[in-house]
Amino acid sequence: MTERTTLARPATDDDLDTRVQHIKEAAFRIRRNALVQAEVQGQGYIGQALDVADVLAVLYADQLNLRPDDPEWEGRDRCLLSIGHYALALYAALAEAGVIPEAELQTYACDDSRLPMSAMASYTPGVEISGGSLGHGLTIANGIALGLKRKGNPATVYNILSDGELGEGSTWEAAAVAAHHGLDNLIAVVDFNDQQADGKSTSVLSMEPVGAKFEAFGWAVRRVDGHDLAGLVRAFEELRALPDDRPRCLIADTTLGKGVPFLEAREKLHFMQVAADEWAKAHDQLKETSA
Amino acid sequence: MSNTATTTPPEKPLTSDAMSASLAREDQRVTAAPLGHALVELAQRDERVVGLSADLAKYTDLHVFRDAMPERFYQIGMSEQALLGAAAGLAMEGFVPFASTYAVFATRRAYDFLCLDIAEAGLNVNMVCALPGLTTGYGPSHQATEDIAILRAMPDLTIVDPCDAVDIEQAVPQLAAHDGPTYTRILRGKVPRVLDEYDYTFELGKAKLIRDGADVLLVSTGLMTERALEAARELEADRIDVAVLHVPTLKPLDEATIVRELAKDRLVLTCENHTTTGGLFDAVAHVLVRDGIARQVTPVGLPDAFLDAGALPTLADRYGVSTAKIGERVRALLSHSG
Structure with missing residues (x-):
């Protein structure tokens, strides 16, 4: 991974191209390893893992300041996954960052594994919180951001949440608190895949316009294509470089099943079914789209 | 609010000051x-x-x-x-x-x-x-x-x-x-300030016998310990000797001390500023039943109900958690068993 030592590293075009190529390769491996883990169980939240892979690749292969051999290093950026069911994507990203061994991904959701179906801090190195009950991550991120400021620690706190999660009122309690306390060291990353348990997020309980809501709560907002790697990098860097004390929000519009066309085209479901004979096809298609 | 042993209603209704004073x-x-x-x-x-x-x-x-x-x-x-x-x-x-x-x-x-x-x-x-x-x-x-x-x-x-x-x-x-x-x-x-009159220090996780007594044991927690101690003093006039075991930590429960005190042959009541469902009474009963200890325990606490609004002294009497009501309960139980 790339070490980041300043909060807003200026990126030249050449530099960015090189980084994007590195991120693209990381995203491929995160998707591939998400498929590998899901195949162990014959199922998993594969649609979400594929859609969030680019965001995680940008974070874990480029943006986050981490020490793979010391996941609790005091200077690390804290990245909190609210959406615990995205665990298989996070584990793949942690493997990509070198925090957990890639071979261990084979144990995903098996008995006595360090990699449970829903990500929990008590099980896995590099997992900061136990997500899964939605609407918690941003409230905890506030406390961490306050704590970092108290200590004079310049690390950044990231909270990856989902569009469906925005229905939890606690997210908006937290949004108000973050703005009131000027938590400019906090970046909320909304994975907007327009999918939740009972259907499209915009039809179950539309929270649009999401960006305007966060802005009205006093946040600085960028909304980007969640699969545009260069756009994601620029958005993170622009947000961190802002001179004011607003908390930052990056909304990433993503496509469920991204990178595997037959899954992208499949009926969009919270829990996507993949038949036993489809895994090889999924791997083949992923190689083609990632070439 | 008052913790006094009033059982007679005040001459005029208490005002809202007594709701939260x-x-x-x-x-x-x-x-x-x-x-x-x-x-x-x-x-x-x-x-x-x-x-x-x-x-x-x-x-x-x-x-x-x-x-x-x-x-x-x-x-x-x-x-x-x-x-x-x-x-x-x-x-x-x-x-x-x-x-x-x-x-x-x-x-x-x-x-x-x-x-x-x-x-x-x-x-x-x-x-x-x-x-x-x-x-x-x-x-x-x-x-x-x-x-x-x-x-x-x-x-x-x-x-x-x-x-x-x-x-x-x-x-x-x-x-x-x-x-x-x-x-x-x-x-x-x-x-x-109540407990500094006794040889007492708070220890997290520990129940403490505040006073000993041969006839009755009041196992109490929270502010009910103050009322239990007052009731014990008032019962002295009737030559009823009351022990008070204060249980400030409800979890983890100091089971050893509770079992030790309940093993003695005394009338036992629990006193809690909480519904008698799921609080101190249930915690004590759990230990007794689990360990096969046959001991009748009478719960003093709030009812399994949404309580009325009103002045605190009125409500404490109404729900049987005032000092006076604890004393009355003890006397009634002793007269039944005697």
């Missing part, structure tokens, strides 16, 4: 805002200590800490979920948060955050929550009559129900020193 009688020794002052004292020697409140600093005595150490205090606003989440995050960064609100809000509104962000994570977050049980006449919206029942089943959570200012002052540093989550029912305002 200080718990102390006018003739009692008191300490103002013991939680706030104990926290300031602790924070002066422990830089990790921070305070948070959900728009109730002034009404949980945390304002004393806020005013003494404003840079160590976080106002989270009327957002209990955000309060407990932020406390968890601060604890993850190595701080020792004391988070205050009313007991009803911490337990009913923010249970999931207390459970998953604090207890499951094993964080040193200390919730200090006011208006436990029947300490306000505002009715069910503010009366935390079932908070202990809600929380007793939560793994790894330490639950404390202090009797008085002495308990609160001595508990605060022990809560911070305990490496795990705690929930404490706070008495606020002018809080009586």
Whole structure:
């Protein structure tokens, strides 16, 4: 991974191209390893893992300041996954960052594994919180951001949440608190895949316009294509470089099943079914789209 | 409110002042805002200590800490979920948060955050929550009559129900020193000093025999220990010898001390400022049944009901938790058994 030592590293075009190529390769491996883990169980939240892979690749292969051999290093950026069911994507990203061994991904959701179906801090190195009950991550991120400021620690706190999660009122309690306390060291990353348990997020309980809501709560907002790697990098860097004390929000519009066309085209479901004979096809298609 | 042994109704109805006034009688020794002052004292020697409140600093005595150490205090606003989440995050960064609100809000509104962000994570977050049980006449919206029942089943959570200012002052540093989550029912305002008249010190996790007696054992927690002690003194006039076992820590329960005291052949009552469903009575009964100890125990506590609004002395008598009602109950039980 790339070490980041300043909060807003200026990126030249050449530099960015090189980084994007590195991120693209990381995203491929995160998707591939998400498929590998899901195949162990014959199922998993594969649609979400594929859609969030680019965001995680940008974070874990480029943006986050981490020490793979010391996941609790005091200077690390804290990245909190609210959406615990995205665990298989996070584990793949942690493997990509070198925090957990890639071979261990084979144990995903098996008995006595360090990699449970829903990500929990008590099980896995590099997992900061136990997500899964939605609407918690941003409230905890506030406390961490306050704590970092108290200590004079310049690390950044990231909270990856989902569009469906925005229905939890606690997210908006937290949004108000973050703005009131000027938590400019906090970046909320909304994975907007327009999918939740009972259907499209915009039809179950539309929270649009999401960006305007966060802005009205006093946040600085960028909304980007969640699969545009260069756009994601620029958005993170622009947000961190802002001179004011607003908390930052990056909304990433993503496509469920991204990178595997037959899954992208499949009926969009919270829990996507993949038949036993489809895994090889999924791997083949992923190689083609990632070439 | 008054803890006096009034059983006769006052000549005119008590006013709304008696719904939320200080718990102390006018003739009692008191300490103002013991939680706030104990926290300031602790924070002066422990830089990790921070305070948070959900728009109730002034009404949980945390304002004393806020005013003494404003840079160590976080106002989270009327957002209990955000309060407990932020406390968890601060604890993850190595701080020792004391988070205050009313007991009803911490337990009913923010249970999931207390459970998953604090207890499951094993964080040193200390919730200090006011208006436990029947300490306000505002009715069910503010009366935390079932908070202990809600929380007793939560793994790894330490639950404390202090009797008085002495308990609160001595508990605060022990809560911070305990490496795990705690929930404490706070008495606020002018809080009586009771236990310093006895050879007593608060020890987290320990039940203490405050006074011994041959005829009756009152196993009590929280402010009911003060009433149990008063009832014991009044029963002396009838030559009834009453022991009082104070159980300020409800979880983990000091089972060894409780079993030891209940093994003696005495009339036994539990006294709690809480519904008798899921609180001290149930905790004691659980231990007895599990260990095969045959002992009748009579619960004194709040009913399994949404309580009335009204003046506290009126309600304490109505629900049988006043000093006078404890005495009456003991006498009635003794006359039956005699």
